[in-house]
Amino acid sequence: MSGLVVIGASYAGIQAALAARDAGYAEPVTVIADESALPYQRPPLSKDFLLGEIGAQELLMHDEAIFAGKRIELLLGHRVVEIDRSAGRVTSADGAVLAFDSLVIATGSRARRIAISGAELDGVCCLRSIADAVDLKARLGQASEIVIVGGGFIGLEVASSAARLGKRVRVIEAASRLLERAVSPVVSRFLLDRHVRAGVTVKFGTAVSAMIGEGGRVVAVELNGGVRLGADLVVVGIGGIANDELAIAAGLECANGIVVDEHGRTARPGIYAAGDCANHYSRFAEGWIRLESVQHAQDQGAAAGLAIADRHEPYCSVPRFWSDQHDLKLQIVGCAGRSDRTVIRGAIDAGRFSVFNYRHGRLVAVDSINNPADQMVARRLIAAGISPTPDQAEDSSCDLKSLLKPGNKAVA
Missing domain, CATH: 3.30.390.30 (FAD/NAD-linked reductase, C-terminal dimerisation domain)
Structure with missing residues (x-):
C-alpha cells in the first residue's frame, strides 16, 4: 500500500501531512520518526519546560485523536536508514519497509557538537529534543556553576532560565557580540545589558579549548589562553547541522541541506523536503538559505503538502524568528x-x-x-x-x- 510517507514528526513533517490531507489528498498518509514522543513543540524546551512551568503533555502539538481523525498514521520510535528512490520505499533500522508514491523528508537538524578534548564528559550537554530537555532540567536542579558555550538563541535562552533558577551562569561567545549574525548591534547591546543585570557573565572573543573532568564528570572548561572556569554543567549551543545524510545517500542534491524549490520539491519527482533540513532560494535573503525556525518549517511544510495534493501554492513567507529571554521578547522579521x-x-x-x-x-x-x-x-x-x-x-x-x-x- 503506497501513498504519502513523511520522515520526521516535527513542525515541517506534521504540517506537510496535515496540509496534504486537508487539501483533499485521499491516499494513505504515514509519518515515521525516530523519536518515541508524540509530535511536540520545541521552543518551550529552553524556557517554560526547563523552568518547570509546563509539563510534557502541554508541549504536544496535537492530541492523538486529531491524527486518527485525519487518517494520519504515526510510526514513532522508528529510525529510517534508507530511501530507495527507484523502488519508491523507505526502510527503518528494525527492517520495516514503507512504500511511497510521494515522500517528504523533514528530518530537521541536530546540534553541532564541539570538537575539543573532554567533550564526551558527563555534564556536557546540548538541547535539541525533549529527551535533552528532560536530562538538562534534572541536571540544572543539582548544578551550581553553569558555563554556556555560544551566545546564540539556545544559549541565551538557557542562560536566562538558569539565572532565574539562581544559578551562577557564564556565557562564552567566540564572536564580538551576542547573536552577531541575527540582530543589529543595538539589540545585541541591549540583550547583553539585560543578561548582565540578571547576573549572567558574558565573555566575548574567546573560545573553549577543552573540557576538564574528574572521575568522568566535567568540573571546568578551559579557554584559549589557559584560563579555567569551574563548571558542574556545560551547555553547548553552537548551531545546528542539517540532517541530510539520508538524502545524500539517496542521490538527492544537497548543499547545506536538501535543495528544494518554492513548493518544497527536490529535482526527483515525488520527493519533497521541508524545514531545517531544506535549502531554498529566498528573495528576502537574496540567495539560497537554510532556515531554522518554527514559522519557516510550518509554512514550507504546508507548501509541500499542498503540492502533493495538487494544489500548488508557493512558499514565499517572510522569515520570522523570536526568542524569550528574561522579561524580554525579541522578534525578528526579514533577513x-x-x-x-x-x-x-x-x-x-x-x-x-x-x-x-x-x-x-x-x-x-x-x-x-x-x-x-x-x-x-x-x-x-x-x-x-x-x-x-x-x-x-x-x-x-x-x-x-x-x-x-x-x-x-x-x-x-
Missing part, C-alpha cells in the same frame, strides 16, 4: 544580511523599541524588543516590498500601516 543602515523606532530606555535595517535604501529586516505591533506591520511591508523612508521609520508618530493602503508609496 538583515549585509544591511548598511539602521534606524531606531521607539525608546530603548523604556525597553520597547525596534531597529529597522536597510540595504541600498530598501527595508530588509526589523528587530523588535517587546514591540509586537511593529513586527506585524513590518512583516506586511517587507512582504509587499514597501520601504518606509528611514525618517518615517524613525518617527513613532508616523503611521506605517498607512503605507500599505492602495495608492500610497514610500521610497527610501
